Amino acid sequence: MLIGLVRESVMQCFCHTCSRAPHLPVAPTEVRCQEKTRGGLRYEVILGEAEPKVQPPKKQQLSPKNSMSVQDIEEKLKAAEERRQLLESNKMAALSAKMSKIEEANRKRDEYNNQFITTTKEALDQKMGQHVEKREAIITDLKSKMKDHIENVEKTRLTLEQQTDEVRTAIEDKLKTASQQRDDNIKKMLERLKEHEEQVQKVREQNTQRLQQLDAAIQEKLGQARTRKEQIEQEQREKLRNHLNKSMEVKQFVEETVKARISGVAAFIEDKLATALLKREEQIRRKSDIAKKYVNMPPPFP
Structure with a gap:
């Protein structure tokens, strides 16, 4: 916007109508500078109140009879030149005022930037100092904690070594005691095995005697059973022979009975047939007699 105003003010100097336009008072302007963002500025150009337009006086039309002289023309040109110079001086004054305001705004911006940079640097230095102090405090705390941890680890290691030695001693004592007990147990087991073998030998001899006795008893019982079997077989043969004889007698009796019944039935059937x-x-004889009677009977109507 500011560049446009400057360009318009410069271009108006070369306009052909500058010498003809009446001299008007220039409205007062004001330039304000304000930083909205970091590194960015905003300029506001405030114009004065608009003045009412003044109509230029109407030019008197010269009659063609009244001709202008050379002196009048020179005076008018001189007046136009004075007006043009006055306009240029006013425009240059306004432009210089604007440029001074712009320079003032730039100076304020630089001061604000420098102040911001200084404040930011001080804040950063303060934060860095606090950070360094905190870091040193944290490192000191960690060192103290590590020292305590190392001491605890050393104490624990010594305690573990002591406990390990105690356990090793106890295990060695137990191993010695266990080896002695193992030897005693082995001796006792050998004695028990010897006694067991003797007992097994005795039991084997007793079993052998019992087996011999049982074998003799079994042989005796087998002989008795064989004799009993032969007797039973003889009795069975006798019974079978008697049974066969009885069956033959029964068969003959049945055959005779059947023959008698058959002959009786045949005689009965023959009697029935004859009857x-x-x-x-x-x-047949009766029917033939009746038929003969009917044949020999005279007719009822002669």
Whole structure:
């Protein structure tokens, strides 16, 4: 916006209408500088209140009869030159005022930037100092903790070594005692094995005697069983022979009974057949007699 105003003010000097335009008072302006962001500035150009437009006086039309003289023309040119110089001086004064305000704004901006840089640097230095102090305090605390930890580790190591020695001594004592007990146990076991072998030998001899006795008893019982078996077989043969004889007698009796019954049934059937034939012949004879009677009977109507 400021560049546009400067450009317009410069261009108006070369305008052909500058000498013809009436002299108007320039409105007062004000430039304000304000930093909105870090490293960025904003300029505000405030213009004065607008003045009412003054209509230029109407030029008197010269009659063609009244011709201007050379002196009048020179005076008018001189007046126009004075007006142009006055306008240029006013514009240059306004431009210089604007440039001075811009320089003042730049100076204030530089001061603000320098102050900001100084303040920021001091704050950073203070923070770095605090950080260094905190870091040193943390390192000191860690060193003290590490020292305590190393002392505790050393104490624990010594305690473990002492306990290890005690355990090793106890294990060696137990191993010695265990070896003695093992030797005693081995001796006792050998004695028990010897006694066991003697007992086994005695039991084996007793079992051998018992087996011999059992074998003799079994042989004796087998002989008795063989004799008993032969007797039973003889008795069975006798019973079978008697049974066969009885079965033959029963068979003969059954055959005779069957033959007698068959002959009786045949005689009964023959009697029945003879009786049936006689009855049939009697019926046939009666029917033939009746038929003969009907044949020999005279007719009822002559």
